[in-house]
Amino acid sequence: MFKAESDIPLNTLEGSFLRLSGTQASVAYAESLAAVSYINDSYGMGDLQRILQRLGQGSSVEAALRATIHSDYGQLEFETGKYLADKYGQ
Numbered sequence: 088m089f090k091a092e093s094d095i096p097l098n099t100l101e102g103s104f105l106r107l108s109g110t111q112a113s114v115a116y117a118e119s120l121a122a123v124s125y126i127n128d129s130y131g132m133g134d135l136q137r138i139l140q141r142l143g144q145g146s147s148v149e150a151a152l153r154a155t156i157h158s159d160y161g162q163l164e165f166e167t168g169k170y171l172a173d174k175y176g177q
Contacts (some may be wrong), residue, residue: 094168097160101148118165122163125170130156 090123104112127135134155141151152158158166 094164097164098149118167121171122167125163125167126156129166129170129176 089132095111100115100119104115107115115162136158137155138148141150141154141173146154149160150170151162152160156163
């Protein structure tokens, strides 16, 4: 999905998944897991915790990403797709 650019844009995943169809929710959960796995494997659990701390302090998700891993949604989507291709094959 990432390679074909048919993934759900990460910025649309900020809200409740209840508004999504069952299929879309499944994709949303899978994409969320992939992004978190990429961040954890590339930056470590400490940066995941810092992102969550910033969110708890009221930062937006993208601001927390930029402050912690120096990435915006577009770059995170690209890097997550690359991570998946490298880890699981083309």
